[in-house]
Amino acid sequence: MKNLFDPKAAATCTDDLSLRIYTSRLLGRDKTLVLHGGGNTSVKAIDQNAFGEEEEILYVKGSGWDLEKIEAGGFSPVRLPHLKRLAQLPALADPDMVNELVTHMTRAAAPVPSVEAILHATLPYKFVDHTHADAVVTVTNAVGGEARIREIYGDAVVVVPYVMPGFDLARLCAEQFAQQAGPQTIGMVLLNHGIFSFGATARESYERMIDLVGRAEDYLKHHQAWDLNWTVTPSAATPDATTGAAEARPNLALARLRQDIATVAGFPVVMTRQADAQSLSFARRDDVATITQQGPATPDHVIRTKRLPLLGRDVAAYATAYRTYFATHEPLAKERKTMLDAAPRVVLDPELGLCAVGRSAKDAAIVAEIYAHTMDIIARATALGGYRALPAQDIFDVEYWDLEQAKLKKGGKPAVFAGEVALVTGAASGIGKACVDALLARGAAVVGIDLNPAITSLYSRPDYRGLVCDVSSEEQLKSALLSTTDAFGGLDMLVLNAGIFPGGCRVDALKTDEWRKVMQINLDANFVLMREAHPFLKLAPRGGRVAIIGSKNVPAPGPGAAAYSASKAALNQLARVAALEWGADNIRINSLHPNAVFDTGIWTEAVLASRAKHYGLTVDEYKKNNVLKTEVTSRDVAELAAEMCGPLFAKTTGAQVPVDGGNDRVI
Numbered sequence: 204m205k206n207l208f209d210p211k212a213a214a215t216c217t218d219d220l221s222l223r224i225y226t227s228r229l230l231g232r233d234k235t236l237v238l239h240g241g242g243n244t245s246v247k248a249i250d251q252n253a254f255g256e257e258e259e260i261l262y263v264k265g266s267g268w269d270l271e272k273i274e275a276g277g278f279s280p281v282r283l284p285h286l287k288r289l290a291q292l293p294a295l296a297d298p299d300m301v302n303e304l305v306t307h308m309t310r311a312a313a314p315v316p317s318v319e320a321i322l323h324a325t326l327p328y329k330f331v332d333h334t335h336a337d338a339v340v341t342v343t344n345a346v347g348g349e350a351r352i353r354e355i356y357g358d359a360v361v362v363v364p365y366v367m368p369g370f371d372l373a374r375l376c377a378e379q380f381a382q383q384a385g386p387q388t389i390g391m392v393l394l395n396h397g398i399f400s401f402g403a404t405a406r407e408s409y410e411r412m413i414d415l416v417g418r419a420e421d422y423l424k425h426h427q428a429w430d431l432n433w434t435v436t437p438s439a440a441t442p443d444a445t446t447g448a449a450e451a452r453p454n455l456a457l458a459r460l461r462q463d464i465a466t467v468a469g470f471p472v473v474m475t476r477q478a479d480a481q482s483l484s485f486a487r488r489d490d491v492a493t494i495t496q497q498g499p500a501t502p503d504h505v506i507r508t509k510r511l512p513l514l515g516r517d518v519a520a521y522a523t524a525y526r527t528y529f530a531t532h533e534p535l536a537k538e539r540k541t542m543l544d545a546a547p548r549v550v551l552d553p554e555l556g557l558c559a560v561g562r563s564a565k566d567a568a569i570v571a572e573i574y575a576h577t578m579d580i581i582a583r584a585t586a587l588g589g590y591r592a593l594p595a596q597d598i599f600d601v602e603y604w605d606l607e608q609a610k611l612k613k614g615g616k617p618a619v620f621a622g623e624v625a626l627v628t629g630a631a632s633g634i635g636k637a638c639v640d641a642l643l644a645r646g647a648a649v650v651g652i653d654l655n656p657a658i659t660s661l662y663s664r665p666d667y668r669g670l671v672c673d674v675s676s677e678e679q680l681k682s683a684l685l686s687t688t689d690a691f692g693g694l695d696m697l698v699l700n701a702g703i704f705p706g707g708c709r710v711d712a713l714k715t716d717e718w719r720k721v722m723q724i725n726l727d728a729n730f731v732l733m734r735e736a737h738p739f740l741k742l743a744p745r746g747g748r749v750a751i752i753g754s755k756n757v758p759a760p761g762p763g764a765a766a767y768s769a770s771k772a773a774l775n776q777l778a779r780v781a782a783l784e785w786g787a788d789n790i791r792i793n794s795l796h797p798n799a800v801f802d803t804g805i806w807t808e809a810v811l812a813s814r815a816k817h818y819g820l821t822v823d824e825y826k827k828n829n830v831l832k833t834e835v836t837s838r839d840v841a842e843l844a845a846e847m848c849g850p851l852f853a854k855t856t857g858a859q860v861p862v863d864g865g866n867d868r869v870i
């Protein structure tokens with residue numbers, strides 16, 4: 204364990220809360236301690252109320268906040284004496300507990316306090332830190348876990364048997380603490396769940412966490428259960444699978460798998476694939492069917508990963524087993540539950556590696572990261588003597604816990620393209636970039652391709668990938684499709700935007716090379732991409748969609764633009780034929796014809812001024828030289844392109860819609 208505490212950085216913290224933020228972020232930065240909203244921290248402080256009286260306040264992590272990025276606003280200030288009184292109650296239902304927490308905060312706009320707030324309140328230390336450290340859950344989930352924990356820590360920690368988080372856990376911890384704690388106590392291990400440390404200062408509490416987790420790591424090293432061998436053995440089913448990434452076949456298998464999962468889930472999903480050494484090696488272990496079917500490393504992972512991963516690709520069988528799991532455990536729950544979707548969130552396949560599924564690319568990335576840690580934990584616990592997760596009923600209780608469900612529902616209604624994947628060509632600038640923005644804003648995961656290397660750094664977010672791609676290269680287009688399906692599991696929408704518009708040249712002076720170049724980019728590249736994308740679009744859960752950025756020049760060509768007008772007209776015919784042919788595959792193809800979109804790279808102020816002057820117009824008149832006297836922007840075109848992929852156009856294919864402010868030659 205690396206101690207990241209920097210006394211200089213800590214010295215800049217002026218009060219208890221800023222120190223609390225500082226060491227919380229240190230914990231959050233180490234993914235072997237906490238992942239995505241896992242873990243929580245608190246500090247007990249004295250505040251003045253409106254009457255000038257001093258009050259003891261527990262600042263505890265608010266639910267929905269990640270320790271790594273927590274700010275002052277992420278801590279919920281709750282009156283400490285009230286929490287201590289609550290801890291004396293013999294029982295308190297979780298919704299009532301949450302009500303008590305929320306109604307005793309001193310800042311109305313603060314987030315809902317962590318459900319472990321009362322537990323934090325009962326521990327008699329100023330700073331309290333809680334993580335789900337990989338090394339600790341590895342030991343507690345190994346055969347003989349409790350004895351091993353006592354062997355590692357002796358009387359340095361209080362050991363608490365597993366109870367579901369919430370009021371009952373807070374009570375049990377308070378009880379166990381009173382019985383077991385002494386002057387030597389620096390932490391508390393919650394079996395099958397995680398670990399607490401505490402201290403008089405932020406530094407003491409943090410360093411005790413590092414020390415305690417380090418001891419568990421040393422124990423694993425000492426028992427030859429630390430270093431993992433992720434050598435990829437050839438898969439029996441597919442001997443060539445290690446080189447499979449370059450082939451289309453596994454990617455079609457991915458898209459098919461995603462379609463099956465979406466069908467069971469009842470909504471489209473993003474699915475990321477990890478075919479790294481760890482994932483492939485783990486998925487090909489001889490004992491994979493035993494070690495992966497025990498349960499998650501810590502119960503709160505269940506809301507992200509479900510209790511068990513799917514082994515192989517039989518989604519229907521997984522769904523049947525999930526329904527049986529629900530039917531078995533639901534009758535034993537305190538109140539009636541509504542079944543969640545029966546689709547897997549983690550898939551382990553000897554050929555594909557690890558596939559992680561989510562309603563969004565962000566969710567899928569979280570699942571992938573959690574399971575990468577889970578694979579380490581399972582492999583190490585197995586090396587230590589056997590991985591044993593909690594009984595299924597305990598996991599069910601957390602999966603169907605009202606408070607956990609509330610966390611997931613907080614997002615509200617999903618965005619229109621949630622779980623869907625789009626590819627946009629010519630996406631680094633202008634209309635293409637605006638299309639990326641419009642699709643991201645509607646919840647899609649987007650791959651942007653462009654010749655311009657700026658495409659790779661357009662955005663840094665889990666739902667965006669930028670790829671440098673020369674659309675005139677068939678190989679590069681194919682490879683972009685494989686990257687798209689590796690990143691997000693399939694392809695639902697294709698926005699064909701890349702194109703070139705060479706300077707004015709009359710037919711009698713047009714060079715053959717120039718003509719061919721325009722045809723190659725504006726026509727051939729789109730044909731190749733459509734053909735190669737077709738098998739993926741066919742597998743889109745809600746049907747495939749293609750939006751084609753055409754041109755006003757299709758219905759109304761201009762002199763000096765022979766190659767451009769001819770290429771766009773041919774593309775238009777290609778789209779119409781594809782609309783006829785692919786309707787049976789539930790793929791819709793619609794075109795939009797923009798004109799005079801000036802907020803793109805080619806139209807500099809100088810070029811605009813000179814063109815306007817050429818027509819005897821001001822720049823403003825030139826920009827609005829259409830029937831509606833309105834300026835058409837990249838965003839206008841992109842919004843229409845996105846809408847054409849959406850439900851408004853669900854019953855439309857083969858359409859051509861102008862977006863040009865009205866053109867008297869077209870109307």
Ligand SMILES: [Zn+2]
Pocket residue numbers: 242333334335368396397
């Ligand atoms: Zn916890």
